[in-house]
Amino acid sequence: MFSSRIRRRCLTGTSALALLITTAACSSTDDEASVTVPSPDAKAAGLCRDLHAQLPKKLDGLERTDPGPTSDLTAGWGDPAIILRCGVERPPEMVDPDYAPNNGVKVNGVAWLLQKHDDGSYTFTTGARLAYVEVTLPKERTGDGLGPLTDFAAPIKKTIPKGIA
Known part of the structure; x- marks a missing residue:
């Protein structure tokens, strides 16, 4: 008993x-940003791990503050955080002939699809690369224009080859 x-x-x-x-x-x-971790195939995941190792410690003057859960497929800078997710699905707008041509930007040799959200934030997704990389700028970080994307150009060009994912 x-x-x-x-x-x-x-x-x-x-x-x-x-x-x-x-x-x-x-x-x-x-104080901690939280994101959904992408689920890419093995090839894209490997490219994303390579990108993660090359990402800057500072972005547009902001310290690196990775979101939870910890993953080699996500990264963040500042508070509110600029969030990078690698290995995301291709946005449907990317293949929309009426949307994509008018909403694309090229920054230091990397093409991005631009999506503006109702809350004032922006999402940029790389195109013509073997893995899709998504960067979200919260409304509070949009005043610097495309500045943050310039810091991603070299690591993306070095680790994510051109091609169609």
């Missing part, structure tokens, strides 16, 4: 501990 009471307490304690850990892992603070 004594041992079953201890076992019950241990199981109850273990369950409470598991719940606490799960809750802590699922919650985030206001």
Whole structure:
């Protein structure tokens, strides 16, 4: 009887501990950005890992503050964060003949599809590369124009070859 009471307490304690850990892992603070990690195929994932190793420590004067969950497919700078995700799906707008030609920019040899959102933020996605790289600029970071994209050009050109993903 004594041992079953201890076992019950241990199981109850273990369950409470598991719940606490799960809750802590699922919650985030206001200071930490959180993103959905892409799920690319193995080839694109390898290219993204190479890109991750080449990304700058500072971007447009902002310190690197990677979002959670930690992944070689995501990176961030500043607060509110400029977020990079590598290995994302091709945006449907990229193949829309009425949208894509009028909403593209080229920055230091890297072509980007531009998407403006209702909240004032922008998403840029690389085109003509073997993995799609997406950069989101929050509204608070759009005042510098395309400045942040210039810091991504060299690492992208070095690690993500031209081609169609």
